[in-house]
Amino acid sequence: MKQKITDKFLSLYGEGGTMYASAGRINLIGEHTDYNGGYVFPGAIDKGIMAMVKVNGTDKVRAFSLDYNEACEFGLNEEDKPSKAWACYLFGVCRETIKRGGKVKGFDTVFAGDVPLGAGLSSSAALESTFAFAVNEEFGNNIDKFELAKIGQSTEHNYCGVNCGIMDQFASCFGKKGSLIRLNCKTLEYKYFPFNPEGYRLVLVDSCVKHELASSAYNKRRASCENAAAAIKKNHPEIDCLSDCKRIWLDEVRGEIPEEDFLRAEYVIGEVQRVLDVCDALERGDYETVGELMYQTHFGLSRLYEVSCEELDFLNKLARKYDVTGSRVMGGGFGGCTINLVKDELYDAFIAAAKEQFAAKFGHEPKIYDVVISDGARKL
Ligand code: ADP
Ligand code: MG
Secondary structure: OHHHHHHHHHHHHOOOOEEEEEEEEEEOOOOOOHHHOOEEOEEEEEEEEEEEEEEOOOOEEEEEEOOOOEEEEEEOOHHHOOOOHHHHHHHHHHHHHHHOOOOOOOEEEEEEEOOOOOOOOOHHHHHHHHHHHHHHHHOOOOOOHHHHHHHHHHHHHHHOOOOOOOHHHHHHHHOEOOEEEEEEOOOOOEEEEEOOOOOEEEEEEEEEEEOOOHHHHHHHHHHHHHHHHHHHHHHOOOOOOHHHOOHHHHHHOEOOEOHHHHHHHHHHHHHHHHHHHHHHHHHHOOHHHHHHHHHHHHHHHHHHOOOOOHHHHHHHHHHHHOOOOEEEEOOOOOEEEEEEEEEHHHHHHHHHHHHHHHHHHHOOOOEEEEEOEOOOOEEO
16 A cells, blocks of 8 residues: 555655555444543554655645545635545645644645445544644644544534544544553543453454434434433432443432433443443453453443344354354444454354354345554654
């Protein structure tokens, strides 16, 4: 990929470019906790975006996407928004940098990536953080990493029509080889934990389905959580969000809130604790406990939060059957991937079975993505 980018850059713009890269991400545990002020626990992966960049002395950005084999040129004023979707990510990053007082002028770039698009590994965050980092370096803006993540997030909000949280861009900017990052979504405090699962592999099994329910169900889940938190707050006014609640405080309001809301809240409160328990286990190097907690999360997402689906439950059950250490649905649910922690020696049998048995039942093979926890945004 590096060579292809360099060759294309030379042929289009000549010598003198600098290479930057950033990464997609996984989230080991901590699902549907972000909007409840809880923890998420992401890490950057060995799949990402690479871009060669050179300031060109004009007021125009000239970009070439190798994966789409398309060029796009655009100016840097608000009315210059390009029509190509991929270019809007670059444009948005430039605009959001300017909005924060940063200097941005014209530059030339060729870029490519290997994060599967729309598979839940956040190729868009990889793209944003690569360019947020590159623009910051090239124009000497000295914007801190957290703000670079927010530049990516605001790009999604203001130029790509995606109302996302901060996790993806945060993981992509702060990612570090061999580390996961626990982020407190309320305070934005974060802490690195070691993730070096020697003897295990981390693999995503992509069901390649996306059920339509996702967005309406998401809003309903949020409403249930807010309702449960509001009921608890009557007894415990000090809380700001569901993540602040103790389990026994939830039991106090059982009967006052719909049973459905109770179950949703039960999942969230349990999940916040599981993130903490996973962190403890990682500090001990206890990957078996990590895996067991992943299964618990899957159970909660499936039975209490009810955001799983037949395909994902099937993959989770299959993982158990093949002695996979940990497995759970990753992301919002209703489709997408399961994330699996599997012993080296069990990997081949599990993957073969997942392909074969999933295809026999659902008519198509799942896609398999091996991931290693790696560095995020950087200059190469
Ligand atoms: P994801 O879950 O992977 O982030 P999104 O729909 O949010 O999915 O982002 C995918 C979009 O990001 C693509 O449609 C494209 O516009 C842009 N993108 C991601 N990776 C690349 C790439 N390698 N080259 C060009 N554009 C890319
Ligand atoms: Mg995205």
